[in-house]
Amino acid sequence: MAVTVDIDRVTCPLPIADYPHVLLGHGSGGKLTAELIQRVFLPAWENDTVAALEDQAICDWSAPVVGVKGHQGLRLAFTTDSFVVRPLFFPGGDIGKLAVHGTINDLAVGGAIPQYLSAAFILEEGLPMADLRRIVESMRQACDEAHVELVTGDTKVVDRGKGDGVFITTSGIGLVPGERRLSIHSAQPGDRVLISGTIGDHGVAIMSVREGIEFETTLASDTAPLSGLTEAMLACCPAIRCMRDPTRGGVASTLNELAAGSGVGVRLNESAIPIRDEVRAACELLGLDPLYVANEGKLVAVVPRADADKLLQAMHAHPLGRNAADVGEVVADHVGLVVLNTLVGGQRVVAMLSGEQLPRIC
Amino acid sequence: MAVTVDIDRVTCPLPIADYPHVLLGHGSGGKLTAELIQRVFLPAWENDTVAALEDQAICDWSAPVVGVKGHQGLRLAFTTDSFVVRPLFFPGGDIGKLAVHGTINDLAVGGAIPQYLSAAFILEEGLPMADLRRIVESMRQACDEAHVELVTGDTKVVDRGKGDGVFITTSGIGLVPGERRLSIHSAQPGDRVLISGTIGDHGVAIMSVREGIEFETTLASDTAPLSGLTEAMLACCPAIRCMRDPTRGGVASTLNELAAGSGVGVRLNESAIPIRDEVRAACELLGLDPLYVANEGKLVAVVPRADADKLLQAMHAHPLGRNAADVGEVVADHVGLVVLNTLVGGQRVVAMLSGEQLPRIC
Numbered sequence: 001m002a003v004t005v006d007i008d009r010v011t012c013p014l015p016i017a018d019y020p021h022v023l024l025g026h027g028s029g030g031k032l033t034a035e036l037i038q039r040v041f042l043p044a045w046e047n048d049t050v051a052a053l054e055d056q057a058i059c060d061w062s063a064p065v066v067g068v069k070g071h072q073g074l075r076l077a078f079t080t081d082s083f084v085v086r087p088l089f090f091p092g093g094d095i096g097k098l099a100v101h102g103t104i105n106d107l108a109v110g111g112a113i114p115q116y117l118s119a120a121f122i123l124e125e126g127l128p129m130a131d132l133r134r135i136v137e138s139m140r141q142a143c144d145e146a147h148v149e150l151v152t153g154d155t156k157v158v159d160r161g162k163g164d165g166v167f168i169t170t171s172g173i174g175l176v177p178g179e180r181r182l183s184i185h186s187a188q189p190g191d192r193v194l195i196s197g198t199i200g201d202h203g204v205a206i207m208s209v210r211e212g213i214e215f216e217t218t219l220a221s222d223t224a225p226l227s228g229l230t231e232a233m234l235a236c237c238p239a240i241r242c243m244r245d246p247t248r249g250g251v252a253s254t255l256n257e258l259a260a261g262s263g264v265g266v267r268l269n270e271s272a273i274p275i276r277d278e279v280r281a282a283c284e285l286l287g288l289d290p291l292y293v294a295n296e297g298k299l300v301a302v303v304p305r306a307d308a309d310k311l312l313q314a315m316h317a318h319p320l321g322r323n324a325a326d327v328g329e330v331v332a333d334h335v336g337l338v339v340l341n342t343l344v345g346g347q348r349v350v351a352m353l354s355g356e357q358l359p360r361i362c
Numbered sequence: 363m364a365v366t367v368d369i370d371r372v373t374c375p376l377p378i379a380d381y382p383h384v385l386l387g388h389g390s391g392g393k394l395t396a397e398l399i400q401r402v403f404l405p406a407w408e409n410d411t412v413a414a415l416e417d418q419a420i421c422d423w424s425a426p427v428v429g430v431k432g433h434q435g436l437r438l439a440f441t442t443d444s445f446v447v448r449p450l451f452f453p454g455g456d457i458g459k460l461a462v463h464g465t466i467n468d469l470a471v472g473g474a475i476p477q478y479l480s481a482a483f484i485l486e487e488g489l490p491m492a493d494l495r496r497i498v499e500s501m502r503q504a505c506d507e508a509h510v511e512l513v514t515g516d517t518k519v520v521d522r523g524k525g526d527g528v529f530i531t532t533s534g535i536g537l538v539p540g541e542r543r544l545s546i547h548s549a550q551p552g553d554r555v556l557i558s559g560t561i562g563d564h565g566v567a568i569m570s571v572r573e574g575i576e577f578e579t580t581l582a583s584d585t586a587p588l589s590g591l592t593e594a595m596l597a598c599c600p601a602i603r604c605m606r607d608p609t610r611g612g613v614a615s616t617l618n619e620l621a622a623g624s625g626v627g628v629r630l631n632e633s634a635i636p637i638r639d640e641v642r643a644a645c646e647l648l649g650l651d652p653l654y655v656a657n658e659g660k661l662v663a664v665v666p667r668a669d670a671d672k673l674l675q676a677m678h679a680h681p682l683g684r685n686a687a688d689v690g691e692v693v694a695d696h697v698g699l700v701v702l703n704t705l706v707g708g709q710r711v712v713a714m715l716s717g718e719q720l721p722r723i724c
Binding site for chain 2: 018019020021022023024025026027033036037040041044045047049050056057059061065066067068069070071072073074076078079080081082083084113115116118119120121122123124125126127128129130132133136137139140143149150151152153154155156157158159161162163164167169171173175176177178179359360
C-alpha cells in the first residue's frame with residue numbers, strides 16, 4: 001500500500017524561510033538543527049569527514065607527518081558534545097554522568113573503542129561548590145566504569161545571569177579497528193532495525209522532574225555507557241551496517257537521518273517497540289510522542305537480515321541490551337521516509353522532529 | 363641579594379578558606395583557578411597525564427587495543443578550551459578565531475603538530491544568525507591558515523538569559539614527534555627565558571573596547587596560530603625545555619607555574635620585556651599590570667643558555683617572532699618565585715594572579 005505524502009516536504013531539511021535569530025528549536029536535534037548544520041556550518045567546513053554527518057569523525061591518517069611514525073593507516077574517532085541539561089541532577093544521573101556517557105556513546109556507535117576524554121566546564125558565578133564537586137565525582141565514576149581516561153580539561157567562569165549553573169563540553173578520542181566501516185549511508189533494503197531497549201526513559205525522567213509528575217515507581221534516566229554493548233555486538237556481528245544513539249530528537253529523528261543518508265525507507269512496527277508503561281503514561285499526560293523523546297543509554301542498529309537473530313541474542317546477553325527488540329526493516333519504498341505500522345493497524349509517517357518539544361534535555 | 367618574602371604564602375595555591383560558591387576569579391587563570399584544579403578536579407582525576415598540569419595531554423599509547431595496529435608508541439596531544447570572551451567581536455579577531463587559535467596554540471606549545479579540531483557551540487536563543495555565520499566563517503579561515511581540519515562539532519541552544527550570545531568549546535588533536543619531551547617540570551638554573559613578542563595586546567584590546575578607550579592607533583588583539591613558529595623553533599633548537607602561551611593570568615602566572623613546576627626561581631628584566639606604548643598607556647589608565655594581561659598569540663620559551671641566541675635568531679626570522687626577546691633567566695635562588703628587576707633598579711616579586719582583573723578575556 002502506497003503512503004501518499006509529499007516526500008520533498010518531509011525529507012528536505014531546509015524550509016524556505018531563513019531565520020534571522022537562533023531559536024530554541026535549533027538545538028532540538030530535529031529539523032531545525034539539521035537546517036542550521038546544512039546552512040551555516042557545512043558551507044564553512046566542506047570536508048569529507050564533516051559532510052559524512054556522523055556523530056563522530058573518523059580521521060584516517062594517510063598523509064605523512066614529519067618526525068612521526070606509526071600514525072599512517074591508524075583510524076581515530078573524534079567527537080564532541082556540549083551538555084546544558086536542566087536540572088543538573090535528576091533521577092538516574094546528573095549532567096556530569098551524561099557528559100561522559102554521551103561522548104563515550106558517540107564514539108562507541110561509530111565502532112570505536114573509547115580511549116581518552118576531555119572536559120571543559122563553563123561555570124556560572126555563584127554555583128555551589130558542593131554541586132561542582134558532586135558532578136566531578138560523578139564524572140570520575142562514569143569514566144572508571146567505562147575504562148576511559150579523562151586526561152585534559154578547562155574551566156571558565158561567566159558572571160551571574162550569563163550562564164546556568166554549569167555547562168560541560170566533553171570530547172573523546174577512540175580507536176577504530178581497521179576493518180570496521182559503520183556508516184549511516186550503508187543501510188540496504190531488507191536490513192532489520194534493532195533497538196537495544198526501552199525508549200524515552202531519559203527524556204521522560206527529566207520532564208517528570210521539571211513538571212513535578214510522580215509515578216508509583218521512580219522513572220530514571222537510562223544514561224549509560226554503550227561501549228561494552230557495542231563491542232559485544234560487533235564481536236558477534238561484524239557486518240552491522242550502522243549504529244546510532246537516539247538522543248535529542250529521539251528514535252524518529254535518528255531513523256529519518258538514516259533513511260535520508262542511505263536513500264532508503266524505514267518501516268517500523270509500533271507493537272514491537274519497547275516502552276515502559278510509566279513512560280507511555282507520562283507521554284500521554286505531557287502530550288509527547290515517545291519516538292521523539294531523548295534516550296541516553298540506547299542504540300539503534302541496522303543489520304543484514306541474516307544476522308538479525310544472532311545479533312539480537314548477543315544483545316539480550318548484555319545487561320544494557322536485555323530488552324533489545326527487532327522493531328522494523330529497511331525498505332526500497334518511500335525513500336527518505338520512516339513509516340510506522342500502528343497498533344491499530346494503520347500507517348503513519350514519522351517525520352523528523354520539528355521545532356523543540358523538550359528543550360535542554362541533554 | 364636575598365628577596366625576603368613569605369615563599370609559602372606566594373607559592374601555595376591553596377588558601378585555607380574553602381569557597382562555598384564559584385567566584386569569577388575561579389576562571390582567572392591565576393591563584394583561584396589553580397586552587398579549583400587542585401581541590402576539586404585533581405582529587406577526582408588522579409592520573410599522570412592530568413597531574414602533569416600541562417595545557418595539553420600527551421597520550422602515550424602503550425597498551426595493546428584488540429584489532430588496532432600502529433598506535434603503540436604513537437604520541438598524541440589532546441587539549442580542550444572553552445571560550446566565553448566578551449564582546450564576541452573585537453579589534454583583531456572574534457570569539458571564533460580565538461577558539462581556533464587557542465586550541466592550536468595549546469597543542470603547539472606542547473611540541474605537537476596540530477591535526478584535527480572539534481567545535482561545540484552553546485548558543486543563546488535570540489543570537490543573530492548573521493553573528494553566528496560571521497563567527498563560523500572566521501573559524502574556517504583560521505583553520506585554513508593553520509592547516510588544521512575541523513572534523514566534528516555540536517550545537518546546543520539555551521533559553522534567553524541563560525547564556526550570553528555564544529560560547530565555543532574547541533578541542534584539538536596533534537601528533538608529537540617521538541623525540542620531543544617539553545615539560546613545565548624541566549627548567550634548570552642557567553636557562554634563558556624568551557618571549558616571542560609584545561605582551562598584553564589581547565587583554566588590552568578587549569578592555570579598550572569594553573571601556574570605550576580610544577588611542578591614536580587601533581589596539582588589536584594578537585590572536586594568532588603559533589604552530590608555525592613553534593615548528594621553526596623546534597627545528598632550530600630541539601633542546602627547548604618548555605613552551606607556554608601566556609593567556610589568562612598573563613606572563614606572570616605562566617612563569618609562576620614554571621617556577622613551581624620545575625622547583626626553580628625565575629628572574630625577569632623589566633627593561634627587556636617588549637610592550638607596545640599604547641598597551642603600556644592603557645594599562646596605566648586602567649590600573650593593570652601588563653605582566654598579568656592575557657596574550658593570545660605569544661609564547662614563553664625556556665631554553666638552555668647555550669641555545670638562546672640561536673633560538674632568538676630563528677624566532678626573529680618568523681613573522682610571529684619578530685619582536686622576540688630574551689627577558690630573563692632561570693635561577694637556583696628563591697625557588698617557586700618570579701622576581702622582576704625593575705626599570706628603576708629595584709626588585710619585586712611577581713606573584714601569581716590573585717582574584718580576577720579581566721573577567722571573560724578569552
